[in-house]
Amino acid sequence: MKKELRFAFVIILLVVFQVSSQEKEIITKEEAIARALENNFGIKIARNQVEIAENNQGILNSGYLPRLRGQAGAGYDLNDRLTEPEDRENVDQKGIESNRYNASINVDYTLFDGLGRLYNYKSLKEQYDLSQLEARETIENTILQLMSVYYEIARLTQNIEVLQDVLETSQERVTRAQYQFDYGQTNNLAVLNARVDVNNDSINLLETRQQLHNTKRDLNVLLDREIIDKEFVVDTTVGFIPELQLEAFVEEAALNNVSLLQIEKNLNISDYDIKISKSAYLPTIDLTGSYGWNRNRSAATAFFPGSTTTTDGISAGVSLNWNLFDGGGTSVRVQNAKINYENQELLKKQIELEVKRNIANAWGNYQNKLYIFRVQEENVTTNQDNFERSEEQFKLGRITSIEFRQAQVNLLDAQTSLNLAKYDAKLAEMELLQLTGQLLNIKL
Known part of the structure; x- marks a missing residue:
């Protein structure tokens, strides 16, 4: 009785899962990628870094614009003064007031700084390009992570379809075995074996459904969806890129691989660092200009009457500064910049070798996986044919339930292995596309 109740409970759960799976939202691969590009936290951070680099490489951060400063001031004095002339009486003055006002506008501009400003400006441009490549790398890694979860959902979805078919077949076995037992054509052992298989198939289906729900939550998190338990279905169709097209991508990988492009930008930046350091050997020429206004009011003294003086006018100047010797600091900076450039060259050689190895490994892995997929397709066809023949023989009573169950299990293994x-x-294939720099250029 307990076994029958347990069996009924499992069937009810499966029916509930089946009903809840109807009329769900469909998320295509394109929609998933679009949502990730819009909502993924890592991509948002990468885009903000690009925006910072864009601000840094603008004209406002270049040093080419002049500096304009405004100044103003005021002063007030209140004093007592005692004057003691030698040939006259002392003069005692109380509450003497005087005040001062001034205002000016000053312009400073560096006409020449040893070309350091020019190379720094070019370096900032390269850093902006580098930030874009880093953002691209983040996007590629996010898409790979996203699609690995997406395809895992697709795989589990198709496995559930297979397991549902297996369960239906097992349930038919229970019905058939029960009829045969009722009419005395078999013993109760066949019924019990059929029910055990139904229970096992039900458990496998329930566990796979739970794995599917967990993986869907993972995808909801990657897409930054507020409801992580929100239900949906995915597109289970898969297409592969022609081999000739992939071979062309591999041949052009050196021009498109994001790691190689990044190290090239780092080399350019290091080269500019050398030139920026060398600019300290050259003089700097600065231009200055100002317009000023001053007003001073002084109190009368024992010898002079009070007066108010107002002046205004413009002034301009040019100055040359040449640091003939700075204690060797510039020389050290130049040497260190050159060493850093050499390190970047060594790193480039290392990355080139690693990229070649990774592409070769990815290409071999892809061909191997694709071959396994083709073999599994044939294997499913063979096992499907074997299962159908076994089912006919089982209905005719020519093979045992154990032999039929084995054919059923073989088909199940073949179908899940194919998925x-x-x-x-x-x-x-996607990993190969990333290494060749084509992941964002191909419709998945």
Whole structure:
């Protein structure tokens, strides 16, 4: 009785899952990628870094614009004064007031700074390009992570379809075995074996459904969806890029791989760092200009009457500064910049070798996964044919339930292995596309 109740409970759960899976939102691969590009936290941070680099490489941060300063001031004095002339009486003055006012506008401009400003400006341009490449790398990694979760949902979805078919077949076995037992054509052992298989198939289906729900939550988090338990379905279709097109991508990988492009930018930046350091050997020429206004009012003294003086006018000047010797600081900076450039060259050689190795590995892995997928397709066809023949023989009573169950299990293994091989091959293709720099240029 307990077994029958347990069996009924499992069936009810499966029916509830089936009903809840109807009329769900469909998220295509394109929609998932678009949402990730819009909402993913890592991509948002990368874009903010690009925006900072864009601000840094603008004209307002270049040093080419003049500096304009405004100044103003006022002063007030209140004093007592005692004057003691030698040939006359003392003069004692109380509450003597005097005040001062001034205002000016000053312009400073560096006409020449040893070309350091020019190379720094070019370096900032390279840093902006580098930030864009870093953002691209973040986007590529996010898309790979996203699609690995997306295809895992697709794989589990198709596995559930397979497990549902298996469960339906097992349930038919229970019904058939029960009828045969009722009419005395078999013993109760066949019924019990059929029910055990139904229970096992039900458990496998329930566990796979739970894995599917967990993976869907992972995708909701990656897409920054507020409701992480929100239900949806995904597109399970998969297409592969022609091999000739992939070979062309591999041949052009040196021009498109994001790691190689980044190290090239770092080399350019290091080269500019050398030139910026060398600019300290040259003089700087500064231009200055100002317009000023001054007003002073002084109190009368024992010898002079009080007066008010107002002046205004413009002034301009040019200055040359040449640091003939700075204690060797410039020389050290130049040497260190050159060493850093050499390090970047060594790093470039290392990255080139690693990229070649990674592409070769990815290409071999992709071909292997694709071959396994093709073999699994044939394997499913063979096992499907074997299962159908076994089902006919089982209905005719020519094979045992154990032999029929084995054919059923073989078909199940072949179908789930096919699903795994299909999505493994697609992910291997995507990894190859990333290494060749084409992941963002191809419709997945």
